[in-house]
Structure formats: structure tokens, C-alpha cells
Amino acid sequence: MSDRTPLMAGNWKMNLNHLEAIAHVQKLAFALAEKDYEAVEVAVLPPFTDLRSVQTLVDGDKLKIKYGAQDISAHDSGAYTGEISGPMLSKLKCTYVAIGHSERRQYHAETDEICNGKVKAAFRNDLTPILCVGEGLDIRKAGQQVPYTLAQLDGALEDVPAEQAETIVIAYEPVWAIGTGEVATPEDAQEVCGAIRGRLAELYSQELADKVRIQYGGSVKSGNVAAIMAQPDVDGALIGGAALDADEFVKIVRFRDQ
Numbered sequence: 001m002s003d004r005t006p007l008m009a010g011n012w013k014m015n016l017n018h019l020e021a022i023a024h025v026q027k028l029a030f031a032l033a034e035k036d037y038e039a040v041e042v043a044v045l046p047p048f049t050d051l052r053s054v055q056t057l058v059d060g061d062k063l064k065i066k067y068g069a070q071d072i073s074a075h076d077s078g079a080y081t082g083e084i085s086g087p088m089l090s091k092l093k094c095t096y097v098a099i100g101h102s103e104r105r106q107y108h109a110e111t112d113e114i115c116n117g118k119v120k121a122a123f124r125n126d127l128t129p130i131l132c133v134g135e136g137l138d139i140r141k142a143g144q145q146v147p148y149t150l151a152q153l154d155g156a157l158e159d160v161p162a163e164q165a166e167t168i169v170i171a172y173e174p175v176w177a178i179g180t181g182e183v184a185t186p187e188d189a190q191e192v193c194g195a196i197r198g199r200l201a202e203l204y205s206q207e208l209a210d211k212v213r214i215q216y217g218g219s220v221k222s223g224n225v226a227a228i229m230a231q232p233d234v235d236g237a238l239i240g241g242a243a244l245d246a247d248e249f250v251k252i253v254r255f256r257d258q
């Protein structure tokens with residue numbers, strides 16, 4: 001068992017307005033106990049428009065729930081209509097920012113180069129990137145999931161120094177398992193998460209690789225989380241649909257009880 005603290009993060013995607021966000025975080029705060037936060041780091045990634053409301057609640061009640069954004073601009077300010085900058089997110093005391101989620105890669109044509117710019121913007125602004133990588137079904141069928149995912153990792157980490165890379169979170173999310181109910185087997189998750197850790201050791205050092213948390217994402221639920229978390233290189237989960245149900249999310253946080 002590693003000494004990496006598991007990170008359970010709820011990616012709300014484009015769900016829950018700011019009033020619903022407040023109600024949801026209040027439910028989580030009510031259900032979660034001190035011992036949960038000691039065992040697991042708990043985070044939510046709401047839409048941008050909810051972040052101020054979540055910050056006010058977390059700050060006001062000194063909650064231990066962390067929060068962050070689902071995307072970030074590669075630029076810190078300027079004429080970039082519709083974008084949200086790193087300084088804006090760190091001013092709202094965000095801890096995390098998801099970068100390169102497959103839905104952003106697919107619908108917004110985000111390349112590894114764009115992700116690299118966003119990873120650097122996050123670090124420049126004291127935000128921890130949750131870098132999402134993972135293959136589509138065609139790649140999986142061709143048995144190319146490891147080289148494909150490692151190439152995404154290499155691209156997003158280009159010129160990122162070790163002192164920054166050691167704090168990054170990597171989320172391995174096979175695209176074919178997202179929102180489909182088709183969860184990867186624990187062995188599938190371990191194969192790629194283990195390869196990611198191996199590549200971090202090659203790019204940086206084994207010591208650094210041993211510090212980095214690697215999450216699995218894709219149809220995680222209370223019923224399958226324990227088996228996935230039992231894998232040696234899986235240090236948490238990035239949860240989509242199941243994170244919108246507070247009771248279910250709390251059960252996932254308590255994966256050791258499942």
C-alpha cells in the first residue's frame with residue numbers, strides 16, 4: 001500500500017446551476033465525517049458559474065471539501081473572449097483544474113500541445129492540474145492503449161519541470177468507458193495506470209513517479225470502486241455521473257466500506 005492519499009473527485013461536467021451546487025455541497029458536507037477526510041481527499045469540479053458559490057460555502061463553513069474547475073485558459077489575461085484564466089481560478093481559491101478531458105479533446109479540438117499550455121498555466125497560478133488521458137475504442141481494439149496514452153502524457157508534460165510535475169494528478173479515463181456503464185476491468189485500469197507511473201519514472205525519476213496520484217475514470221460507481229482502488233497504481237477516481245448523486249458520491253468516498 002502506497003502512502004499516496006486517494007483523491008476522489010467529482011467532475012460535474014455541465015450539470016447543476018449555482019443554487020443546485022450549494023445544495024449538493026451542503027449534502028456532502030453533512031454526510032462526510034472527519035474520518036472520511038483523513039482517509040481520502042474529496043474534491044468537486046463544478047461548472048465555472050458555480051465556483052464562487054462553492055467557494056463562499058467552503059470558506060464560510062470551513063469545509064474540508066476541495067474544489068476546482070473543469071478547464072483553464074493557457075493565457076493569464078487578455079483578449080480571449082469566453083475563456084477563464086488561471087489567476088481568476090486561483091483568486092477563487094481553487095485547488096484543482098481538470099485539463100484535457102476527453103470531452104474537451106473531442107468537442108473543442110484540444111490537442112496535446114494545447115493541454116501542455118494549460119498545464120503550464122495551471123502551475124504558473126498555483127493550481128494543481130488533473131491531466132486527463134485515455135484512449136478511444138478503436139485504439140483499445142487495436143491493443144494500442146498504452147503507447148497512445150503515454151504519447152498524450154509526454155505531450156502534455158513537455159518542458160514541465162520536476163518540481164511542478166511531482167504535484168500533478170493524472171486521470172486515466174478510457175473514452176469508451178465514460179458515461180457508457182462500460183467500466184474498465186481493474187486489470188485494464190492497472191495496466192495503463194502502471195504504464196503511466198513507469199513513464200513518469202523515465203521522464204523524471206522513480207521517486208517523483210511514486211509521489212504522483214493516478215486516478216481512474218469511467219463509469220465509476222459505489223459497486224465497482226473498491227476493486228479498482230485495490231490496484232497498486234490506482235490512487236483515486238474521477239467520477240462523472242455518479243458524482244451528481246450525493247449519497248452515491250459519499251459511498252464512493254467510503255470505498256473501503258464497499
Ligand SMILES: O=C(CO)COP(=O)(O)O
Nearest residue numbers: 011178179218219240241
Ligand atoms: O468523464 C468522467 C469523469 O471525468 C467519467 O464520467 P462517468 O463517471 O459518467 O463515466
